[in-house]
Amino acid sequence: MSCGPAVTCPLPAWPEAQQRGTSPPSVRAAPPPEEPRPSTLCGPAERLKFVFGSSAVAALDLVDQHSVTRIVSPSGRAVYQVLGSSGKLYTCYASCHFCTCPAFAFSVLRKNNSLMCKHILAMYLSQATGACQELSVSDQQLASILLAEEEEEGLGTMC
Numbered sequence: 001m002s003c004g005p006a007v008t009c010p011l012p013a014w015p016e017a018q019q020r021g022t023s024p025p026s027v028r029a030a031p032p033p034e035e036p037r038p039s040t041l042c043g044p045a046e047r048l049k050f051v052f053g054s055s056a057v058a059a060l061d062l063v064d065q066h067s068v069t070r071i072v073s074p075s076g077r078a079v080y081q082v083l084g085s086s087g088k089l090y091t092c093y094a095s096c097h098f099c100t101c102p103a104f105a106f107s108v109l110r111k112n113n114s115l116m117c118k119h120i121l122a123m124y125l126s127q128a129t130g131a132c133q134e135l136s137v138s139d140q141q142l143a144s145i146l147l148a149e150e151e152e153e154g155l156g157t158m159c
C-alpha cells in the first residue's frame, strides 16, 4: 500500500514567534488527560477529602474555628470536647475512638460505612497541627462532664 508521495509540507512560518523565542503551538505536547485518581491528589487537604469524603472539609473547618478542646484532669484522664457546627458540644474519646454525636452512632457504629465522624477527625487533626485548646479541670469536674453527657444521651437508665 502506497502512502503516496512525501508531502513537502509548506508549513506556515512563525517568523515572529521564532524571533521571540517561543515555539509554535503544534510543537507542544498534549496535556495528559485528567484522571480522578489518588496519585493526582497533591495537597494534604485533597488527600483527606479522598479518604474521608465531605467530613474532611467539615473537620478542617472545626479545626480552623478552634472548636476542639482537650480537657485534662489531675488524674491524667483526658477527653476532647468538640463544638459542632450546630452549636452542640460533643465529647470524643481518643483512647477508644468514640464520639457521642448521632452521626457516629449511625454511620460508624450502625451502618459501618464511615471510619469516623467529623468530630473525631477534627480531634486528630487538631492534635497533629497543635490547634487544640487545653483546659485543666478537677477530677470532679471531669466526672460531671462525663455524667452530664450520659444523662443527655439517655444512657443512664432508671431501673
Ligand SMILES: [Zn+2]
Binding pocket: 090, 099, 100, 101, 102, 103, 104, 117, 118, 119, 120
Ligand atoms: Zn462526632
